[in-house]
Amino acid sequence: MADLVIDTRTVDGTPVLDLSGEVDSYNSPKLRERMVRLIDDGQSRLVINMSGVDYIDSTGLGTLVGGLKRASEKGGSIRIICPNEQIHKVFSITGLVKVFQIFDNEQSALAT
Amino acid sequence: MGINDGVMSDCAVRDPDSGHESVRDTDLVQVRIPGHAAYIGIARQAVDAVGEQMGLSAEDRSAVKLAVGEACNNAVQYGRPGDPDTKGADLCAAAKSRMVFVACRLRSDALEIDVLNRGNGFHPVPGVYSMPKPEALAEHGRGLPLMEIIMDSVEYSNVDGSTLVRMRKQVTPPLAEPCLGENAVTC
Numbered sequence: 001m002a003d004l005v006i007d008t009r010t011v012d013g014t015p016v017l018d019l020s021g022e023v024d025s026y027n028s029p030k031l032r033e034r035m036v037r038l039i040d041d042g043q044s045r046l047v048i049n050m051s052g053v054d055y056i057d058s059t060g061l062g063t064l065v066g067g068l069k070r071a072s073e074k075g076g077s078i079r080i081i082c083p084n085e086q087i088h089k090v091f092s093i094t095g096l097v098k099v100f101q102i103f104d105n106e107q108s109a110l111a112t
Numbered sequence: 113m114g115i116n117d118g119v120m121s122d123c124a125v126r127d128p129d130s131g132h133e134s135v136r137d138t139d140l141v142q143v144r145i146p147g148h149a150a151y152i153g154i155a156r157q158a159v160d161a162v163g164e165q166m167g168l169s170a171e172d173r174s175a176v177k178l179a180v181g182e183a184c185n186n187a188v189q190y191g192r193p194g195d196p197d198t199k200g201a202d203l204c205a206a207a208k209s210r211m212v213f214v215a216c217r218l219r220s221d222a223l224e225i226d227v228l229n230r231g232n233g234f235h236p237v238p239g240v241y242s243m244p245k246p247e248a249l250a251e252h253g254r255g256l257p258l259m260e261i262i263m264d265s266v267e268y269s270n271v272d273g274s275t276l277v278r279m280r281k282q283v284t285p286p287l288a289e290p291c292l293g294e295n296a297v298t299c
Binding site: 058059061093099 | 149150152153156157170171174177178181182185188189248249250251252253254255257258261262
């Protein structure tokens, strides 16, 4: 069973969630829980680093959309770092490249 | 029609020159997983291994893995109504209550994948059906449209009270062997 590891760090006051593994229907609740906890604690401007993600499905995408909606309600945002071409393609196919701010690297994501 | 259609009794063919066994059209690889999200990754990995052996490109393998994952998600989520809640911790109960069958049929021009679950499933329209696309900020409903976009064909049918999703990914013709050696003139 492939796992999803989530490490949280703060860079210049912005929480960065480093994901590695698979964001699928089994692992997504873990991501949802982590995002909700941060947003409800007042840290609603999140950066999700998907550099270590090698698989995401529609449940994972839906979880990120749910996080974005929750963050937006609190005046925040979710920026995504996604250098992996295959993962980026899933965002493109589903039209979510227009919903999320997606960056190739951390420097660009944090500079916005 | 059943999940075992297409099974051949002697799948492997021995190459008289190399002595190696090779697959031939309609070889079948099957995986059966408990109807719980925890096991879907196993089905994905199994199908990916088949795709790798067939020589699918990295892009096609990613597409196949995603499509199988989505079909299994639906099979698990919409499996036989009335079964125990498979989101609970009791994986054994889940395993006994629902199973998901995944079969990869290796054809000369395509990888054909069946995902079948017991029960009425999600009641797709039989045949080829285009699912409505979700709203931009919807949290659900992207799975089936994704499958239909990334695979070359997706068909839905009901088989003896079970739901069958059959998907195909065409095999791109293999590239010619590269020329090696400074004296090579023609390939």
